[in-house]
Amino acid sequence: MKCSQDCRHCFRGLCIHRVPLFSSLSEENLVQIAGLIQHKNYEKGDRLISEGTTMESLIIINEGSVKAFRYTPAGREQRSYLFSEGDFFGEQYLFSDLKATYNVEALEAVKICMLTKTQLHKVLHTHPDVAIKLISELGKRIAQMENTFQSLGIRNVDARVATLLLDFASKYGEESPEGTVITLPISREGMANFLGIARETLSRKLSKFEDEGLIRSIDLKTLLVRDSGTLGDLAGLSD
Amino acid sequence: MKCSQDCRHCFRGLCIHRVPLFSSLSEENLVQIAGLIQHKNYEKGDRLISEGTTMESLIIINEGSVKAFRYTPAGREQRSYLFSEGDFFGEQYLFSDLKATYNVEALEAVKICMLTKTQLHKVLHTHPDVAIKLISELGKRIAQMENTFQSLGIRNVDARVATLLLDFASKYGEESPEGTVITLPISREGMANFLGIARETLSRKLSKFEDEGLIRSIDLKTLLVRDSGTLGDLAGLSD
DNA sequence: CTTTCTGCTTGATTTGAATCACAGCAATCC
DNA sequence: GGATTGCTGTGATTCAAATCAAGCAGAAAG
Incomplete structure (x- = not known):
């Protein structure tokens, strides 16, 4: 064939x-x-x-x-x-x-x-x-x-979450005028397991990032990354 | 040749x-x-x-x-x-x-x-x-x-330390009547870095294991593993 | 042999994440 | 449409390891 x-x-x-x-x-x-x-x-x-x-x-x-x-x-x-x-x-x-x-x-x-x-x-x-x-x-x-x-190995959980978000942005993200829209392939629980942290901690971190204007939660399966630069700093400047 | x-x-x-x-x-x-x-x-x-x-x-x-x-x-x-x-x-x-x-x-x-x-x-x-x-x-x-x-990913530090000790025992250890004698290839600081924990924490864990009779510290570069069974349990039954 | 340095231990305190507990929201099922 | 169920977010509490701070021992240097 x-x-x-x-x-x-x-x-x-x-x-x-x-x-x-x-x-x-x-x-x-x-x-x-x-x-x-x-x-x-x-x-x-x-x-x-x-x-x-x-x-x-x-x-x-x-x-x-x-x-x-x-x-x-x-x-x-x-x-x-x-x-x-x-x-x-x-x-x-x-x-x-x-x-x-x-x-x-x-x-x-x-x-x-x-x-x-x-x-x-x-x-x-x-x-x-x-x-x-x-x-x-x-x-x-x-x-x-x-x-x-x-x-x-880095204890700094912020850095790990930021890294995951950026990973997802590059794998599953689509560019939009406001930033990168990510359609999450897994649940919050899944992400937490992936990172080796508690579900609640992930929630808190995401809320914090949202307060700081780095991301915006559209719905449970959709996330908007607004400031990938700062996220990158967080991911890199850990420890 | x-x-x-x-x-x-x-x-x-x-x-x-x-x-x-x-x-x-x-x-x-x-x-x-x-x-x-x-x-x-x-x-x-x-x-x-x-x-x-x-x-x-x-x-x-x-x-x-x-x-x-x-x-x-x-x-x-x-x-x-x-x-x-x-x-x-x-x-x-x-x-x-x-x-x-x-x-x-x-x-x-x-x-x-x-x-x-x-x-x-x-x-x-x-x-x-x-x-x-x-x-x-x-x-x-x-x-x-x-x-x-x-x-x-396991938060339980005891398990990680136990795993490292057993790893070292099989790689660098020599059997003796009292147990396995390990000649440590790296310093405490090195081991702590390896495990991603603080140097002090490693010290404490080793002291604890020694108190419990699982190991005995001969000198800084030499360690005797006395009870690899219990260490194995610790390494496995983590979380 | 004493001094100095480096790496190790031990104690006190702080910090940050896990856990516990519960309330809200969404999806599915009847 | 209302109820059951499964996720999710937030607050209060607990707990374990990091950090801060001395003190100690063994090795190297004088």
């Missing part, structure tokens, strides 16, 4: 074109790999991966977004990631026989592409470019995690 | 044999790659990498240990890693043109092996096995970081 201009109708080629991982490949190779890929859809709230499960595939998000999280021994959801279109995950487990150490849940309707363990191995062996790209992506992710580490 | 049984005297082959990264290679390939590797020695306190520098090589530690750290905007050392024999780092920067975002300093006399950007690319192209191994190692590192995330 050859891709026409509108990939939305070419399910095989769809995700592969979007994924930076395969961007270095020729059209011919793309089509070849596309044939190996399986597709699956999930509804909001569906579990894609559960802790302790054996992972057999690399998963690439084609449409929608998911959260990755764990439970603390006390049973609270904790420190999750958000993955959205073009992101991939599950690669850690494809080369070891470890079980998944986190859960992944759909935040909305989600379409994914899967490449199984053996197929990925084959691809990596025959296309070193893909391997290098994958290494590079993993490197980026590590660098990003190191950044997150830094902000985590 | 072919490796004899005692690799210590065969500088070219030395690190390559130790590094899991290259373990899948044939002796022939090993020798070939060994020829590309450069060696360097550092004294305690020497800087291997400075923030903002361009990284041109993958660095593999052959002997000794180093710490990786950043400075907070306020100028405090923060949240470092410890790398020792067989560990490698710097790979994130070899595929992007990013500058180093952390500093690396020798904690003792250190011998390293370096493989430059272009040489590594060449190796990865010609030896897909090495690429896959590298991907797998990076995956492991990510998994490990995710674990660290979890313990970081």
Whole structure:
């Protein structure tokens, strides 16, 4: 199946074109790999991966977004990631026989592409470019995690909240004359878990930022960032 | 130069044999790659990498240990890693043109092996096995970081200290009839930075653990872990 | 051997976030 | 439309770790 201009109708080629991982490949190779890929859809709230499960595939998000999280021994959801279109995950487990150490849940309707363990191995062996790209992506992710580490180590909660807001602004924000409008992908509770702080504390911080004119809360799912400069200062000048 | 049984005297082959990264290679390939590797020695306190520098090589530690750290905007050392024999780092920067975002300093006399950007690319192209191994190692590192995330997100400082002690016990500890004797690679201040807590707090926690009979402080650089079971409970049953 | 310095401990106080408690609002269900 | 349920915001309180402040011990220097 050859891709026409509108990939939305070419399910095989769809995700592969979007994924930076395969961007270095020729059209011919793309089509070849596309044939190996399986597709699956999930509804909001569906579990894609559960802790302790054996992972057999690399998963690439084609449409929608998911959260990755764990439970603390006390049973609270904790420190999750958000993955959205073009992101991939599950690669850690494809080369070891470890079980998944986190859960992944759909935040909305989600379409994914899967490449199984053996197929990925084959691809990596025959296309070193893909391997290098994958290494590079993993490197980026590590660098990003190191950044997150830094902000985590900082006790200053204001800085963490500011960082999250700016992150969201760049990922989910849309520019408007008044500032950046963010459509929040997760609830306040979710954000608090993400930051490792109490729900109430997040509320208070957001209220404070609003009092200071840095943001404006449109409704529970929508936020306007009015002064990203000051937020940036807060995020950086921590400690 | 072919490796004899005692690799210590065969500088070219030395690190390559130790590094899991290259373990899948044939002796022939090993020798070939060994020829590309450069060696360097550092004294305690020497800087291997400075923030903002361009990284041109993958660095593999052959002997000794180093710490990786950043400075907070306020100028405090923060949240470092410890790398020792067989560990490698710097790979994130070899595929992007990013500058180093952390500093690396020798904690003792250190011998390293370096493989430059272009040489590594060449190796990865010609030896897909090495690429896959590298991907797998990076995956492991990510998994490990995710674990660290979890313990970081936990407010319970006791748990974090306990985790660190157990980590050190397995990395630097030696069994003795009374328990595991740890020769600490870093100062109290270093450990506190590592954990993201105040130096004083660490002191107090260690004193508390000692009162409870879990550990015994031999001298400032030596620690005896007497009850790793209870420490494990503390580390796990946090929050 | 004494002095000095550096890193460590211990105590007192402060601070900032967690927790507890409850009220308001929104969404869903009947 | 009204009721149940699940989020959210705010105030009061508690608590744990940071900070401030001495004091101590071991190492290096004179």
